[in-house]
Amino acid sequence: MGDERIKGKVREAVQTGAQTKVQTGAQSLSFVNAPFLSCAASVTGKKEGEGPLGRLFDHVSGDDLFGENTWEAAESAMQKLACSLTLQKAGRKASEIRYLFGGDLLRQGTATSQGVEGFDIPMFGLYGACSTAGEALALAAMSVAAGYGERMLAVTSSHFGSAEKEFRFPLGYANQRPLSAHWTVTGSGAFLVTAGAEQSANIPGDAGTGQSAAMPGQVKISGVTVGKIVDFGLKDSQNMGACMAPAACDTILQNFRDFGRGPEDYTRIITGDLGHIGQSILFDLMQDNGYDIRGNHLDCGMLIFDQETQDTHSGGSGCGCAAVTLASYIYPKLRNGEWERVLFVPTGALLSTVIYNEGASVPGIAHAIILEHAAPGR
Amino acid sequence: MGDERIKGKVREAVQTGAQTKVQTGAQSLSFVNAPFLSCAASVTGKKEGEGPLGRLFDHVSGDDLFGENTWEAAESAMQKLACSLTLQKAGRKASEIRYLFGGDLLRQGTATSQGVEGFDIPMFGLYGACSTAGEALALAAMSVAAGYGERMLAVTSSHFGSAEKEFRFPLGYANQRPLSAHWTVTGSGAFLVTAGAEQSANIPGDAGTGQSAAMPGQVKISGVTVGKIVDFGLKDSQNMGACMAPAACDTILQNFRDFGRGPEDYTRIITGDLGHIGQSILFDLMQDNGYDIRGNHLDCGMLIFDQETQDTHSGGSGCGCAAVTLASYIYPKLRNGEWERVLFVPTGALLSTVIYNEGASVPGIAHAIILEHAAPGR
Numbered sequence: 048m049g050d051e052r053i054k055g056k057v058r059e060a061v062q063t064g065a066q067t068k069v070q071t072g073a074q075s076l077s078f079v080n081a082p083f084l085s086c087a088a089s090v091t092g093k094k095e096g097e098g099p100l101g102r103l104f105d106h107v108s109g110d111d112l113f114g115e116n117t118w119e120a121a122e123s124a125m126q127k128l129a130c131s132l133t134l135q136k137a138g139r140k141a142s143e144i145r146y147l148f149g150g151d152l153l154r155q156g157t158a159t160s161q162g163v164e165g166f167d168i169p170m171f172g173l174y175g176a177c178s179t180a181g182e183a184l185a186l187a188a189m190s191v192a193a194g195y196g197e198r199m200l201a202v203t204s205s206h207f208g209s210a211e212k213e214f215r216f217p218l219g220y221a222n223q224r225p226l227s228a229h230w231t232v233t234g235s236g237a238f239l240v241t242a243g244a245e246q247s248a249n250i251p252g253d254a255g256t257g258q259s260a261a262m263p264g265q266v267k268i269s270g271v272t273v274g275k276i277v278d279f280g281l282k283d284s285q286n287m288g289a290c291m292a293p294a295a296c297d298t299i300l301q302n303f304r305d306f307g308r309g310p311e312d313y314t315r316i317i318t319g320d321l322g323h324i325g326q327s328i329l330f331d332l333m334q335d336n337g338y339d340i341r342g343n344h345l346d347c348g349m350l351i352f353d354q355e356t357q358d359t360h361s362g363g364s365g366c367g368c369a370a371v372t373l374a375s376y377i378y379p380k381l382r383n384g385e386w387e388r389v390l391f392v393p394t395g396a397l398l399s400t401v402i403y404n405e406g407a408s409v410p411g412i413a414h415a416i417i418l419e420h421a422a423p424g425r
Numbered sequence: 426m427g428d429e430r431i432k433g434k435v436r437e438a439v440q441t442g443a444q445t446k447v448q449t450g451a452q453s454l455s456f457v458n459a460p461f462l463s464c465a466a467s468v469t470g471k472k473e474g475e476g477p478l479g480r481l482f483d484h485v486s487g488d489d490l491f492g493e494n495t496w497e498a499a500e501s502a503m504q505k506l507a508c509s510l511t512l513q514k515a516g517r518k519a520s521e522i523r524y525l526f527g528g529d530l531l532r533q534g535t536a537t538s539q540g541v542e543g544f545d546i547p548m549f550g551l552y553g554a555c556s557t558a559g560e561a562l563a564l565a566a567m568s569v570a571a572g573y574g575e576r577m578l579a580v581t582s583s584h585f586g587s588a589e590k591e592f593r594f595p596l597g598y599a600n601q602r603p604l605s606a607h608w609t610v611t612g613s614g615a616f617l618v619t620a621g622a623e624q625s626a627n628i629p630g631d632a633g634t635g636q637s638a639a640m641p642g643q644v645k646i647s648g649v650t651v652g653k654i655v656d657f658g659l660k661d662s663q664n665m666g667a668c669m670a671p672a673a674c675d676t677i678l679q680n681f682r683d684f685g686r687g688p689e690d691y692t693r694i695i696t697g698d699l700g701h702i703g704q705s706i707l708f709d710l711m712q713d714n715g716y717d718i719r720g721n722h723l724d725c726g727m728l729i730f731d732q733e734t735q736d737t738h739s740g741g742s743g744c745g746c747a748a749v750t751l752a753s754y755i756y757p758k759l760r761n762g763e764w765e766r767v768l769f770v771p772t773g774a775l776l777s778t779v780i781y782n783e784g785a786s787v788p789g790i791a792h793a794i795i796l797e798h799a800a801p802g803r
Contacts, residue, residue, distance in 0.1 A: 401531065
């Protein structure tokens with residue numbers, strides 16, 4: 048029985064691991080029949096729309112409440128809209144989606160529960176802090192690659208108003224933010240993961256210049272490296288980059304080991320929301336392990352805001368940060384072949400105000416998703 | 426590509442669905458090479474140890490703080506202990522576990538993050554309220570059945586002290602509890618899901634009469650039905666049974682449809698924590714749909730406490746409730762063949778205090794796991 052399993056179609060990574068002397072403890076999967084990232088959509092608030100990626104988002108709201116009465120309901124509305132836009136672009140109905148994998152930063156994942164309940168799709172609620180976009184894409188890809196369904200939806204969100212209230216201070220307190228703090232992205236990204244290549248179109252009138260039907264290629268999720276919890280004992284909830292950088296380093300190194308790769312094998316290595324401080328720590332940690340990723344590293348939290356003019360300090364963060372940056376900026380470049388292979392590494396700080404106030408440290412986690420350009424028809 | 430997928434080894438449920446006219450929207454998976462639930466362990470607090478299942482638990486603590494300073498740290502300690510006991514019983518090291526699927530009821534899943542970080546196992550954090558035991562077992566079984574690893578660990582927990590603080594009032598407030606309220610179980614259950622049949626032994630000196638090496642059989646996870654969010658608009662956080670019963674009904678009915686089964690096909694149908702009130706609603710809802718499950722329904726929340734003497738009102742609840750009841754009571758009966766096939770349906774109320782205080786309703790979700798006795802050697 049055991050041996051039979053090893054012959055399974057998605058254990059290539061274990062075999063890769065064996066070649067590179069990583070057997071037990073190897074954390075990666077390589078999909079022989081890699082699923083496609085067929086469609087993506089991004090929804091953001093006003094400030095994100097004013098940032099460097101603003102014109103790439105599918106929907107930028109002028110109203111950060113999205114017509115609702117609370118930040119929490121606004122976040123749910125964003126998730127709902129991001130899923131709707133993804134389905135609309137892909138020309139699919141919710142009933143054609145087998146399972147949904149979703150999460151947010153709010154306690155008990157309520158933005159997701161309230162946001163997706165109307166779609167009537169069987170769902171798995173996830174929590175990986177800001178790494179949840181990676182967790183959702185990993186599980187969606189694993190489920191599609193295993194043949195558990197033709198189409199899965201992955202969605203995550205965060206909201207500046209709801210997250211500040213949840214993790215630090217309600218906006219009305221007008222507390223001063225240290226320079227090491229991040230600015231939680233108000234945004235939601237949704238992704239359609241499919242067994243076969245599927246077309247998707249821009250919606251007439253939308254703002255995105257992204258993934259149109261005219262694009263020549265496809266994007267495959269060729270593998271994943273599932274992260275471990277890494278805890279360096281840091282306790283500062285206003286310096287999330289430092290809490291997450293060790294986890295990002297751990298997962299990237301593991302990905303290199305499992306696949307026998309190095310930085311040169313990826314067009315870009317893109318972390319979720321380490322920000323300026325986290326990035327410098329990551330560079331140092333990688334250097335200590337013999338790798339220089341300065342040449343091809345990007346961070347979604349640094350891409351989404353203009354640090355000079357937008358007063359966002361260390362950078363953007365939140366479940367929505369990596370998700371909308373992937374949907375709007377990374378995905379189109381992979382789709383049209385400008386980038387060949389990206390290691391997408393959303394990073395999460397596993398914090399709550401309760402354990403923070405009780406003096407516990409903030410462990411980090413990061414999941415890596417390997418995204419590859421695929422020529423049309425492949 | 427699409428057709429190729431449908432021939433995948435784990436799509437039998439879709440085919441079953443097709444026979445019974447449920448194609449799109451079918452929510453179930455049936456594993457052709459069903460994974461084994463090879464080992465289980467339960468850890469509880471004092472009150473649970475005094476209840477009807479008390480002598481079956483592997484570890485009952487006399488100290489509900491488990492030697493820690495906070496309820497949250499105590500909950501983490503329980504998860505750690507439940508995982509350790511499972512590994513010890515199975516004779517496995519943490520490094521032999523491919524992935525861990527875990528969750529709890531605390532905001533941002535901190536009991537799990539803090540509880541499992543020491544094992545150094547790649548992990549997926551989950552949130553499905555009290556349905557998380559089902560979600561974790563479903564994803565662990567899906568991952569093993571797909572060949573993503575030989576062994577996965579699923580773990581969930583809840584703690585009366587941390588949950589009352591998180592959802593209602595800190596214990597020090599000594600608030601009065603309505604009769605419809607549940608009593609959150611202080612407990613954690615951990616499960617080893619494996620590709621092949623594996624032996625597990627009781628630990629010398631433990632309290633359990635459960636899954637010893639002398640037991641004649643094995644337990645297989647033959648299928649899952651992934652739940653949808655079901656929202657009947659109820660808003661009472663002190664009546665969780667009513668919020669969850671519609672979700673339980675929806676998932677059980679879908680399971681019947683997807684597999685062409687009825688109540689008579691299951692030795693027992695066991696919900697997570699509907700309690701006395703939720704059970705009566707479930708019976709009515711099932712009756713409305715033409716099914717009488719009175720003869721073979723059990724509820725973990727009703728099994729774990731003695732309503733007469735333990736002052737637990739509607740019954741036990743929490744992520745730990747279904748988990749420790751499965752580990753201590755249900756699993757041994759399946760293992761020794763006393764029960765042939767059980768539909769295990771952990772139920773969750775997707776509540777947070779934030780959205781509760783904002784007047785939102787409490788949606789429910791339930792995931793169903795089909796557990797079957799397997800003769801030795803099968």
